[in-house]
Amino acid sequence: MKLKVVDPWYADGLKFQCTQCGNCCTGGPGYVWVSQVEIGRFAESLGIGRTEFLKKYCRVINGHVSLKENKNLRGEYDCVFLKEIDIETDGKPGKKRVCTCYDVRPLQCRTWPFWDGLLASPEAWKDAKKTCPGLDRGHAYTKERIEELRDAEDWPDRPPGST
């Protein structure tokens, strides 16, 4: 008997373009997992040893390494590499949250929003829109590209935002 392959709900592709709002780097408590290879990349980029990197920036949860979080004044949990900087827009002062390790950000950050959880259903994708204004706008990703990013085990050549 031949099994019928059912197209996923995103078979026609999805749109995504980051607005750089910084929301995905803060919010409720969570985890940003880093692999052993990524720990080495972080340490090299910061010019410190692996042990120092782990001590300063990481925590171990059930044998897995995640970046630390800092609770901000609004009660949100910021990734240890998220920083609020002063900016000026049209002559008006304001604030912007930026990733201070963008070039070595881990796989988890590189492949957002094409995660298993968000792709599980249109409802999950819609729910994520409450905090990520980049969903359903800008660049179109095919089903193949979406699944390539979803299944990546190390940094993809072309993470979302680069294509």
Ligand code: SF4
């Ligand atoms: S929440 Fe979405 S739009 Fe905002 S920084 Fe993260 S990916 Fe970009």
Ligand code: SF4
């Ligand atoms: S590593 Fe950078 S992109 Fe990833 S959660 Fe932290 S601040 Fe955000």
